[in-house]
Amino acid sequence: MACLLSGATLHAEGGSYNVDDASVVGTGKCQLESWLREWSHGSNGIYAVPACGAGPVEIGVTLNTGHRAFGPGVNPSVKWQLRNGDDKGIGVAIATAATWIRGRQDDAQTYVATTFGIDDARRVMVALNAGADRIGGESTHALYGIGVDFAVTPRWTLLVERLWTHRTITDQGGVRLAFGESSLDLVVGSEKSPHPSHWINVGWNAAF
Template sequence: MHHCRVLVPLLLSVAVLPFDTHAAASLLVDDASITDAGQCQLESWVRHTRDGQEWTAVPACTVADTEWSLGLTRLPGQSAAQWAVGAKRVLVAPVQRRWGLAASASLGGTAHRPRSDDWNLTVPLTVALDAQDRVQLHLNLGWAHHAHVQGRTSGVGIDVALHRDWSLLAESARDADRQRSSQLGLRRVLWPGASVDLLAGQVHHQRTTRWLTLGFNLAAPP
């Protein structure tokens, strides 16, 4: 029952905010980890583009060895919020290994269309490149279906611990429409369970499609 007492306030807290969902985080590439059993987290971010600000919040809790998430996003110039529900499960935990493997799935749509038009499946692989886990490589391979396009998705990202509280983030991903996007930024740990991301990104070959993202990640105590 403890996880329910944590989950309900998180869901209510984002339900009253104006939000949109590209993915389950401010990052383009997912890793192969989930929150601890019975714990919750809230990932939220604002992305500034030439069209305005996109606001997103994604609360998630792990129940029955599966991380369940609900994402809500508000795009500039659109009255209907976008939503996405997701589930993620670790297939291979990095116990006595230098790598981990997970599988995730999500369904999405808008508040004006109760029926889900979008879905995707992704397999994230995370590999530690050094013995201290200071450098981690994340690889994604998946399939996405949208209203007018479907196809393979992929991504590669790297997380480098520069200092006790600072990390370098770099990644590049291809969507179902064969468009590739990349972003680069920093993560600052504020206190255990809380961090801030600052990322700059762009869709390749589209100089007008650039963004600056400020994200806040908060893990609820057990």
């Protein structure tokens, strides 16, 4: 759970968003997503997520400085795109990730991600996740997520999401400014859990 709460697991719409989409980087391409997070408790975290593609498979790893007792952490992940829905129809992918914190495996997730457009122009896109989260190698719980992004203009996009995991609901929303193969994010988020908190993220994403 520490990985989910620190924003180091699922990367939807990219950057620090948690709900994953069905897209992959693409053969011979790579990307780097990075962000700075400031928590309401006064701590902060720095995150970097390099990923590269080989056919329908994307391989990545999240590196982060952590939050309070959680971190630093390493989160390798693999996503296999079963159906490409980037331009039309419904995209489908399966993904798995595991988290190591201070050299110890903390949890693992496996889930299905789907993406589809609401309108013909695909200005409104929806991402749905469903899977399982295994905490500390002991207990397994359901994981669900929904994310929506609305392209206000070719450069400006609004994004909102909600992720449900064991005893925790995580909400995030923000705005993205795209320029060329890069984008900037400003995101605010909160969690409802036994230890609630909220945060703000400033991020930069680039493909190459």
